[in-house]
Amino acid sequence: MTTPKISVVVPIYKVEECLAWCLDSLLAQDMPDWEGVLVNDGSPDGSRDIAAAYCEKDARFTLVDKENGGLSSARNAGIAASTAPIVAFLDSDDRFTPDACRVIVDAFEREDCDVLTFGANPYPLEAGYPWLNQVLSPRDVSFHGYSFELLFKENSRPFVWRTACRRDFLANNAIQFDESISYGEDQVFEMAIYGRSRKTTLISNKLYDYRVARKGSLMDTMRYDDETRLLEHVKIYSAVLADWHRDDLDAQHADDLAYFLCDLVLYDAIRLLGTGCGKVFDAVSTVLAGSAVGSDAALAQCAPSVAAIFRAALANKAPSARACRRLMFDYDVLRSGFLRACKRLAANILGKRDV
The missing domain is CATH 3.90.550.10 (Spore Coat Polysaccharide Biosynthesis Protein SpsA; Chain A)
Known part of the structure; x- marks a missing residue:
């Protein structure tokens, strides 16, 4: 052999x-x-x-x-x-x-x-x-x-x-x-x-x-059960945060970890337009307690749209539907550009999933 x-x-x-x-x-x-x-x-x-x-x-x-x-x-x-x-x-x-x-x-x-x-x-x-x-x-x-x-x-x-x-x-x-x-x-x-x-x-x-995931599988179920999926995503983020802390990567790249949390959890939580994000915000606040990520110093290094979503989540109070759409739009401009942000805004208003 x-x-x-x-x-x-x-x-x-x-x-x-x-x-x-x-x-x-x-x-x-x-x-x-x-x-x-x-x-x-x-x-x-x-x-x-x-x-x-x-x-x-x-x-x-x-x-x-x-x-x-x-x-x-x-x-x-x-x-x-x-x-x-x-x-x-x-x-x-x-x-x-x-x-x-x-x-x-x-x-x-x-x-x-x-x-x-x-x-x-x-x-x-x-x-x-x-x-x-x-x-x-x-x-x-x-x-x-x-x-x-x-x-x-x-x-x-x-x-x-x-x-x-x-x-x-x-x-x-x-x-x-x-x-x-x-x-x-x-x-x-x-x-x-x-x-x-x-x-x-x-x-x-x-x-x-x-x-591709079978109908009724764990991944398929998570894809459509928003609150359950997002709470699981908070667990994923918590594990990443703990792993990066092991080599001080969290302190070195706190702004990037803030962006990651927006991408993984907070954007979709805000897309619920205040009706189901309370538990998710609670879980996020618990994970970030004592972490450099989410501190004023770290948020000052973030893009304004990222910092705004973070502060809305850490305030632990669901924004109005109009405020949620504004937060999502500004973040989409950062992530994908103005034209793509306009398309996603229209999809979100119509209640469509961007998959």
């Missing part, structure tokens, strides 16, 4: 219907030197038997058995068991394109980066929608060190399965998946790696087929 150049971590839990479809995409790779780290997360169905059969079929597969601990726990176990210098992630209901491993390895060798993010396709293609199609389509560009544009302007988030990392970069920075987060764990991980990466490269190659 050749020494692997890339380890592909595949977390497995109750996926017996599609696991073979996923693992066949590794067998179809047009380069031989990969390893598939199959992590059985205590799956109660026939998934483990399928994984074991693939290990019998091809020695490049390794099976890791563990008690059920969730997706983040399984991914951490997979990283720990990986032996190649590059670690990639493949969810067990998705698949790689046949050239995925080769293109990823070539990009790392060419760019000498710590982190690589690539494009993906929705599966099936017709299940895609404008927001998803956009975020799955990064451009070809590299960033050296920390970059606001990488985190918040590029199509770089929120899915970790189209990102690969150098294994020594993860180890040297003690970066793992936060096992306390069951929704949005990808966001927390990507903020951790992008905030610390020496060099991050985005490539436009679409190397992954992503099975």
